[in-house]
Amino acid sequence: MLEAKYYRDYRHNYMILRCEKGGISGSYQHKILTSGKIGEILRCSVRHINGVTYYYYDVSSRTTLEGLYRGKQMSYDQVKEVLCQLYGICEKLAGYFMEETGLVLLPEHIYYDITNNKYIGLYYPDYQMEDADAYRPLMDFLLEHIDTEDTHLTEAVYRLCEMAEENHFCIEDALRVLESREESVHEAVREPEQVPVWEEPQEQITDGQGMYNGIEEIQIEEPRCETPRKKNLFYPVFMILSIIGIAGALAVCSIYELTQEEQLTIYGSVAAMGACLLICLIGMISSRKKAVGKTGSGKESNQDAAEESRSKSAREYFVNEEILPLEHIISRDMNLDVPENRPMLYQSAHYNNEKPYHMRADSMQEGANYGNTVFFDERRTEEYKLYAVDKKNKRHIELKQFPCTVGKMAGCVDYVLADDSVSRIHARFDKQGEKVLMTDMNSTNGTYKNGLRMQPQETVEIEPGDEIRFGSLNYCYR
Secondary structure, three states, rough: OOOOEEOOOOOOOEEEEEOOOOOOOHHHHHHHHOOOOOOOOOOEEEEOOOOOEEEEEEEEEEEEHHHHHHOOOHHEEEHHHHHHHHHHHHHHHHHOOOHHHHHEHHHHHHHOOOOOOOOEEEOOOOOOOOOOOOOHHHHHHHHHHEOOOOOHHHHHHHHHHHHHHOOOHHHHHHHHHHHHHHHHHHHOOOOOOOOOOOOOOOOOOEEOEEEEOOOOOOOOOOOOOOOOOOOOOOHHHHHHHHHHHHHHHHHHHHHOOOOHHHHHHHHHHHHHHHHHHHHHHHHHHHHHHHHHHHHHHHHHHHHHHHHHHHHHHOOOOOOOOOOOOOHHHHHHOOOOOOOOOOOOEEEEEEEEOHOOOOHHHHHHHOOOOOOOOOOOOOOOOOOOOOEOOOOOOOEEEEEOOEEEEEOEEEOOOOOOOOOOOOOOOOOOEEEEOOOEEEEEEOOOOOEEOOOOEEEOOOEEEEEOOEEEEOOOEEEEEE
16 A cells, blocks of 8 residues: 555645655656656656655546446456556556556556546556565456456456466466457357258158057147128118119209109109118118127126126125124134134124124144234435535435445446536545445545535545535535
């Protein structure tokens, strides 16, 4: 563990480490470290205070690997991304002739730049770690946070933990193990092609009685699909024609002057068409009654079956048109021992003067728990909530799970605060026993408790009634 301190000025957050070696200000490592040429490591500045040299690393708006995956699981791609980017940092340091031993590979000091989606290393020239322990904390962290359902990933990380204890282990070896596991997964997914084998058809011998090779032939009848019955259009069409003919004949009589013979002819045709109209009406009514009778028969059969089931269940409770006592019904459902010759206690829903039959304790089955009321202590579920107190902000923060992170970057935090003054990953809430802890995650505009600004990575306990502020958003913890 490094003895790191944190400091915040007006616009930046710094992690401070003390320089243990003297005369480093003029060394090559010092110049490369403070020049900012290597973008894969934290930008550093050196300050001399009271004769002591300190390294100031800028950690503004950056979260650590430990904070990023606290309470979460890492997939194969995420583990590989961490190792690949760390390998790229080592290659970059080698290009500037910087010793790889100065790279701190602790999960709490490997930072993640959310803006550029890349990991940034901490290069500390005074960092001293033996080769056998340099990679062990990182591999243990990966082992604790991997998705255990991925068996191939679990086996690979276990292998990395064993290799980390050996000397001369490096990130390149870890990548080789992961890639070999990935190839084994792809090979396991591939299935060998099955070559179809030709089988000679067996000769079927029948005995003339539906038996083939000693097996009785089963004929399956296909369900019959009844075709919908077509409507008879004879009566409607003929009725319409009759109405048109009658209307046309009456129109001719009213428009033209006809002789007596012509009038008689038209009247006769009108009478014939009227008779046809009457016949069509009678035919349509009769056909409709037949259709209704067929559909109604199915409904009546279903109603009869339902009525029969209800009457059957009702007969269980009634004997000789007399209501059974409640004790008999209860004892029957509970399998209690009730005398069969017990006199009726209820007659036509009237209570007699006889004392009701009480269930005896010895009649209960051993081990049974019938009729007992179970009392339980209904405890109120603890709620952890931050209530918004600003007029422009009406959204409360419910801490339903721990750890819980808040910020404005969706997908990286558990609760999104859509405000420009809030950092992408602003703060984190944890629970330790009955205590609720709040940690500032190197936020730009700061996290406040009761008006006091917290230092970067500082953790404080919050209690009901505390005023919490993220940037310009104010809350009250209750």
